[in-house]
Amino acid sequence: MSLFKEMTELDKLLHEPARLAIMTALANCESADFTFLQSLTGLSKGNLSSHLTKLDEAGMVFIIKSFVGKIPNTNISLSGSGEDAINAHWKRLDEMRKEAKIWKPETESTV
């Protein structure tokens, strides 16, 4: 498939800025708390919560709710496929950037 068609078909679940940040952060932690992720990304709680729900529904993350002492704690980590997906996403972006640099139109539809 051509570079630009491929570009239009980038996975929006991962490409969306907030989720890209979440997934990229998680790729560098064994796991992270909700609160830690919130301060890291600066997202509002509501916003973070709904992004995490989406990622969870897509099987990208594991979400474990428990209690640390008496305080509820939500711990998030990447699933295996989530880790593969975010790594592949960044790799594809990088490849596209490089391909784009050398791409030239072939036809005379261009001026």
Added chain:
Amino acid sequence: MSLFKEMTELDKLLHEPARLAIMTALANCESADFTFLQSLTGLSKGNLSSHLTKLDEAGMVFIIKSFVGKIPNTNISLSGSGEDAINAHWKRLDEMRKEAKIWKPETESTV
């Protein structure tokens, strides 16, 4: 600003896959026809049209409608700020990718 906050704040106008493709293609042409862009990206006409309208409203592209003989022709090219913006966007993505690779959490919020 921290890496991940910056990531959540990526410009969505440019980051959206279809527009990323359009802008990246245009960055490598002097200009391109509507039809050429359509075949390049595989977008539907309606979809391409509305993305171009958004880019135009944001001052990212110039859109010139004319006639080539009797056939109407819509020609699209990057504005100066559009060119700067798409180049900067790719550059930031690349920087983020590199920064992300070496980033490690500092706190013990992580396991």
Added chain:
DNA sequence: AAAAACAGGTTTGTAACGCAAACTTGTTCT
């Protein structure tokens, strides 16, 4: 010469999305 098909786009309709404000549930402080 009408009608049908086509070229080149634009407008409309709609389901999904991203976001923050409001709400919930339980805890600690006074």
Added chain:
DNA sequence: AGAACAAGTTTGCGTTACAAACCTGTTTTT
């Protein structure tokens, strides 16, 4: 007891991306 706080979730709403339907003029078919 009650006020304030912590940790999330749900709700509500304006915006978006997308394709189907539409429009305007041209060319081809009959």
